[in-house]
Amino acid sequence: MSFAVNVKQYKTPLNVEMGDTILQTALNSGREYPHGCQSGNCGACKSRLYSGDIQMSPYSEYALTQEEKDSGLILACRAVPWSDCEVAYLEQDEIVAHPLRNLNCVVTDLERMTHDVTRVKLLIKTGGPFDFSAGQYSQITFQGLPPRDYSMANQPGNKLLEFHIREISGGKISAFVNKNLKVGDAVKVKGPYGISYYRNNHTGPILAIAGSTGLAPIKSIIEEALKQNAKRKIYLYIGVRDIPDLYLVEYFKRLIKHHTALSLNIILSESKESNKYRKGYLADAIANDFDNLNQTKVYLAGPPIMVETCINQLRKIGVRDENCHADAFYTEADKALMAEKYE
Numbered sequence: 001m002s003f004a005v006n007v008k009q010y011k012t013p014l015n016v017e018m019g020d021t022i023l024q025t026a027l028n029s030g031r032e033y034p035h036g037c038q039s040g041n042c043g044a045c046k047s048r049l050y051s052g053d054i055q056m057s058p059y060s061e062y063a064l065t066q067e068e069k070d071s072g073l074i075l076a077c078r079a080v081p082w083s084d085c086e087v088a089y090l091e092q093d094e095i096v097a098h099p100l101r102n103l104n105c106v107v108t109d110l111e112r113m114t115h116d117v118t119r120v121k122l123l124i125k126t127g128g129p130f131d132f133s134a135g136q137y138s139q140i141t142f143q144g145l146p147p148r149d150y151s152m153a154n155q156p157g158n159k160l161l162e163f164h165i166r167e168i169s170g171g172k173i174s175a176f177v178n179k180n181l182k183v184g185d186a187v188k189v190k191g192p193y194g195i196s197y198y199r200n201n202h203t204g205p206i207l208a209i210a211g212s213t214g215l216a217p218i219k220s221i222i223e224e225a226l227k228q229n230a231k232r233k234i235y236l237y238i239g240v241r242d243i244p245d246l247y248l249v250e251y252f253k254r255l256i257k258h259h260t261a262l263s264l265n266i267i268l269s270e271s272k273e274s275n276k277y278r279k280g281y282l283a284d285a286i287a288n289d290f291d292n293l294n295q296t297k298v299y300l301a302g303p304p305i306m307v308e309t310c311i312n313q314l315r316k317i318g319v320r321d322e323n324c325h326a327d328a329f330y331t332e333a334d335k336a337l338m339a340e341k342y343e
Ligand code: FES
Pocket: 034, 035, 036, 037, 038, 039, 040, 041, 042, 043, 044, 045, 046, 063, 075, 076, 077, 078
């Protein structure tokens, strides 16, 4: 048995088999539908339900707030129809549509950035050209291991793709990259994905917030923003536990020398000794530093807890939801914990 789901952006309805989600059916049929995590965590597939019954599988409050749900919004990746339905996905303020590519790459460069972060550079051998928007991510497969999502840290159009991969406790893939990956190894890259990308049309100030390796997409966004308008105010906040977790600080300091509108704030959450940088949490630092961010575009990337607390804070100081573009990095352990919580 299947249900007819009319997606307003499509000319013909989707036939969604009983028990399947709207998003999966759309993607399986080769149609475009905005999406990211496909697991109810990112909010990229937010859609309006105009008519019909759906059942939502568990999802994160960060992806869809209670107010949004009450106003008729759903997550297509979690929505299982129980009748014929009419829906529309929310249009992004600036749509980018890059072709999905399957790239065969080779590792050209490996650099240890901290005790647990490796910068990986890849050269595309076949499958290109690879167009993406700064802030997007790809699905990467190393040596036949299960694929994982990592954000591009390079600017679109660069010859080499750059990724920052942190070794996560118990993480098989991140451990492989940090310990065993070698220059010359073959790597598969599928992408681009994600909607937390740099918006060209916005010309006001930018607040860029990076937790840990969230610095990868934020670096790409900042470089792209500077390329387009070197005079625009950009406030970069980097949050890590302690000094040994910092990387690319000198790089950003050099950038500031040439772009005085760019500023850097480093916040250490667990440092007991260092007096060199501010201590505390990113959300508190932002609450302290800004009264009103009404005209500011905000890009955030990093661990889910950091992203969620910052978004809550940003809403309090006037950041409009449409000006807030967040990429929360869910590890496999985070996903397993969420699945447990929802069972
Ligand atoms: S794709 Fe649906 S919430 Fe991420």
